[in-house]
Structure formats: C-alpha cells, structure tokens
Amino acid sequence: MKKRILFDLKKEYYFNSLYPLYEVLAEDSDYDIHFYVGPNDRRIFGFIPVYDRKNIQQSLRDKGLQVTEETSGFDAVVCGDALRNPQRYGDVHRFHVDHGMGIKTLRIRNVHRQKDVHYHVFLEGQYWMDYIKSLAWGDCADFYLTGIPKLDPFFRNGSYDNEKLTRELGLDPRRKTILFAPSYKPSCIPFLKQKILELTDTYNVIVKLHPYSYGGKYAPLSQSRLYVKESRKRDSLFLIPKEQYDIYPYLYLADTLISDTSSVVNEFLALGKHGIIYVLPHEKLNHSDGMPILSIDPAEWLKGAFPQMHSPDDLQSAVELALNPRPEMQVCLEEYRNYFFTGLDGQASLRVKFEIDKLLKEAPIGR
Secondary structure (H helix, E strand, O other), rough: EEEEEEEOOOOOOHHHHHHHHHHHHHOOEEEEEEEEOOOEEEEEOEEEEEEOOOHHHHHHHHHOOOOOOOOOOOOOEEOOOOOOOHHHHHOOOEEEOOOOOOOOHHHHHHHOOOOOOOOOEEOHHHHHHHHHHOOOOOOOOOOEEEOOOOHHHHOOOOOHHHHHHHHOOOOOOEEEEEEOOOOOOOHHHHHHHHHHHHHEEEOEEEEEOOOOOHOOOOOOHHHHHHHHHHOOOOEEEEEEOOOOOOOHHHHHHHOOOEEEEOOOHHHHOOOOOOEEEOOOOOOOEOOOOOOOOOOOOOOOOOOOOEEOOOOHHHHHHHHHHHHHOOOHHHHHHHHHHHHHOOOOOOHHHHHHHHHHHHHHHOOOOOO
C-alpha cells in the first residue's frame, strides 16, 4: 500500500524549499504525494485582507502536482516551518525542512513551542546542531545532519544559466552584478533606502525584496514602493517581480550580495562567494519572551569573511572589498562554510529521503 505524504505549503515562497525533496520522493512509486496550500493572506492598502490560496492551488495543478483540501488521512507531513494548528494533521510523522538557512531563531523556537507535537528536523550543518544543544533543546525533536534539500539545485549541473539570465534581464555583461536582498523585519531598508541606487552608476543592481515587503501585513508597503518606482527609471536597476519568489537564480548569478538578517546571507555563503552584511542596531532584536531573534550577534556573523556595514557610508568600500576579497577572507569563508553546512553536493534530498524511508518503514504511525 502506498504511503500518502502531504506537503504543507503554509506560504507560497516555501515551495522552493520543499520541491527538491518532492522530486526525489515522487520518483518512488511507494509514495502518493499531495500539496496542501495555506491561506497565504496579504493586505491591500495595508488593511484589506486578500487570500491567494486558489491562485496558488491552480499554479500547482498547472505544474502537474496533486492538490488537496484535506489535512488528515496521511502517513506523514512535510513542512517548511512548524505547522499551524498541528493537531488537525492527526498522529503522523512530521518532517521539517526549513525554508531558510539563516540565523533567525524562529525556526527552532516554533518547533520548541509546540510542546505536544513531535518533529523530525533536518539541519543544514553542525552550527545549528550546536546551537540547539546550547539551548538544551536537543530533546524537543529528532534532529538529523543531512543538509537541506533547498540547496541541492546549486550543486547540480544545469540548474541555472547565468548567460541566459543576464540577457533576459538586460544586464551589462561587462559590469559586476550586485544583489540587494534585505529581510523584511528587521531590515536595512530604512538605513539604505536610496543609497543603494548609487551603485547603479558602476554596477548592475538586482533588488529582491521579501514577499512580506509587498503585503502590508508584516512590513510596511514603503519597503517596496521606492524600488518599484526607481526600477522603472534606471536601466541598470532590476527589481525581481514579487510573483517570482525564487531568489536562487539571482544568488547564483550575483558577484556579491548585500543583506542584513536574511537567510540568503548563509545561502550565499554556501555558494562560496563573499557577501556583505549590514549590521543592524541589535539592542531591540528580541522576541516578546526575551529570546534573541538572531542566534549570533550580527556584528560577529561571518566576521572576517563577509565585509560588514555599520552605516550607509560604508556601502562603496564594502562592495569593493567583497568583490576583491583578501586571501585571509577566503580562508575564513571556507571555515565558516564547512561549519554551517554539510554535504554541499546536491544530494541532501536523497539523504532526507533515506531517513523518511526508514522512519515510515520501521516506525509507521496509523492514519
């Protein structure tokens, strides 16, 4: 009898973190896989709620995927974050492959807070295993050092074509390309604002905003309005449309990255390239219960490998250093890369599948 697996797409932009694992599971005839889509609510004018569920469902069907409205009757659930209302899924295995690989503590905090729910959590490297142990939270879930499926396309030949993307975007191939990808909260957008536009005189600049920057619910719409306006006026500024939630082709293309607390910083590290971190004022970076929002002091994050910005005035010098790293920076980068990640080989999905196969065979949970 086939095992029925539910992929929980709480947010549309989680899709890229789940799809590589879906691909390898779908090749196994023992699995029957369905997708469940959450409300995916956003706000028009900052307060009128709109729900994108039906459009996302249709998009998945257009890709040939099975979509369901049901959350029960499955053998296992795969999720990109801790489940919302986890009891409605029933007594099943819960496989957690995080949608981001940054240093925000929310990824483990959400798991730990669901005291009566058990997850199997797949981690990208030793750093997060050590951090979880430092909190004495090692027993709140089963943790596996497999690498993260989301990263697999980076290390598979043919996943991305930089020359083709450069042509499609109309970028100047003679220029270096900078990707500006800030988080939505906390964010360096209030600090850099138009300052980032100064780079367009010398470089190709691609701006990728967090989906929440367009939604008006979790972040102000002002985060996106400036760059929407400026991208229409500047040939060397390209704003990735809000509908394109996959940043990976642009990370693969970019010569350097400018970000703040976003998980894309570590994802750029996985590629072995030097990014730039805007070190935000962090005395207020705590959750309501006092737990730090970040697992690392921003001033220490990838220090020595990624140039840091503490002021908008640091922009030009930080970009120059990231594009021309010193030898000791390259050595430092490799040390961080080896600590934060395991198995950067395009095979993380297969390792996660191996664990799923074993768990469903040895410890099945009845529907």
